[in-house]
Amino acid sequence: MSAQAYATVRGSVAVETEVRRSRFLCVVERVGGGAAEEAARAVVERQRRAHHDARHHCSAFVLGPPPQPVERSSDDGEPAGTAGAPMLEVLRGAGLSDVVAVVTRWFGGTLLGAGGLVRAYGDAVRAALDEADVVHRSLLVELEVDVPHADAGRIEGELRTRGTRVLGATYAGAVTLRLGVAPEREPALHATLAELSSGALAAREVGRRWVDA
Numbered sequence: 001m002s003a004q005a006y007a008t009v010r011g012s013v014a015v016e017t018e019v020r021r022s023r024f025l026c027v028v029e030r031v032g033g034g035a036a037e038e039a040a041r042a043v044v045e046r047q048r049r050a051h052h053d054a055r056h057h058c059s060a061f062v063l064g065p066p067p068q069p070v071e072r073s074s075d076d077g078e079p080a081g082t083a084g085a086p087m088l089e090v091l092r093g094a095g096l097s098d099v100v101a102v103v104t105r106w107f108g109g110t111l112l113g114a115g116g117l118v119r120a121y122g123d124a125v126r127a128a129l130d131e132a133d134v135v136h137r138s139l140l141v142e143l144e145v146d147v148p149h150a151d152a153g154r155i156e157g158e159l160r161t162r163g164t165r166v167l168g169a170t171y172a173g174a175v176t177l178r179l180g181v182a183p184e185r186e187p188a189l190h191a192t193l194a195e196l197s198s199g200a201l202a203a204r205e206v207g208r209r210w211v212d213a
Helices: 035-050 084-093 113-129 151-162 183-196
Strands: 005-009 010-021 022-030 056-063 071-075 099-106 134-147 165-171 175-181 204-212
Touching: 005 022, 005 035, 010 113, 010 151, 022 035, 035 071, 035 084, 035 099, 056 084, 071 183, 084 113, 084 165, 099 204, 134 151, 134 183, 151 165, 151 175, 175 183
Parallel strands: none
Antiparallel strands: 005 134, 010 022, 022 099, 056 071, 056 099, 134 175, 134 204, 165 175
């Protein structure tokens, strides 16, 4: 993941696999926002309640934008390092964040061994990701600029033509345009505004947020 983009999943997906009569149900779900870790743990508990007859509900999640997302995993009673860690590694390898994976296992009567468990849990997550709708997110810089009413239509049209998102407009003594650009395009936006207004207009940054591309 770069510092200005990353991938996640759209919605949720559930896929079941079987290894030597043990059943593995993997649920992959998108979580995010200010309480993302609590939301991820809530997904795990929901699976635990829904499938209380299963022996294990192992999990892994990656939350937040790069470069330092929050990562957690749980083996939930499986031998240490045989479930949560390989699940987390699959999520990392796919370059995903804002995502939680839960693998519920029903024991089939045959021991799989440490290597077999690592493969089974990793493969369960891979199978679910194969069915998931992956979307990319990018960082958006939000700016505002005050434009005289007489020039607002022309300025807005030129900005749209040149690839700037016009997120909204507020009408008062002047027209305040709310604009969105990728961080690397911000210098070009300032140059465009200066060009269109003979240097009279200057935008001010009002925030940054992540959006689905």
